[in-house]
Amino acid sequence: MRNLLYQAPALVPPTVDEVVAALLNARMLIQQGWSRGQAVVAVVDGRPCYxxxxxxxxxxxxxxxxxxxxxxxxxxxxxxYRTVSEFNDAARAVGDVVDMLRRAAGYARHTAA
Structure with a gap:
């Protein structure tokens, strides 16, 4: 009788470059189309959420x-702020969020394997 148990392959941990790229792309997404000084708010009901x-x-x-x-x-x-969501929910300006994501890219080597 065949063994029907399946073991999934181990997940490959992300590299530092992949994490930094994700953070830089998120920074560009937030910066795009927003001027400094506007609050970053989550918009729902079919509109983009920044x-x-x-x-x-x-x-x-x-x-x-x-x-x-x-x-x-x-x-x-x-x-x-205890969480990223709490930081975002406060009336933050786009410049503050961009600076936070820039600092986060520096911490990527601590969080990636």
Whole structure:
């Protein structure tokens, strides 16, 4: 009788370059079409969402890259915010979010394997 148990191959951890690319693409997505000083708000009901979490998720090719990029973004958020979503929900300007994503790219080597 044949063994029907299947073991999935191990997931390959993301490289630092993949995580940095996802963070830089998220930064470009947020910067595109927005002027400095406007608040970054999540718009729902069929309109594009330019919040930080949605931008990182959209720019990550795999869930492993997304998780590593979100961990780097958590490291880069200011200390008074506990999560990236809390940082985004406060009335942040586009420049603040872009600076946070730039700092997160520096933390990518700590979160990627």
């Amino acid at each position: 919040c930080v979490v949605a931008a990182i998720t959209a720019c990550s090719h795999t869930t492993q890259i997304r998780d590593a990029a979100m961990a780097a973004a958590r490291y880069a958020t200011p200390a008074r």
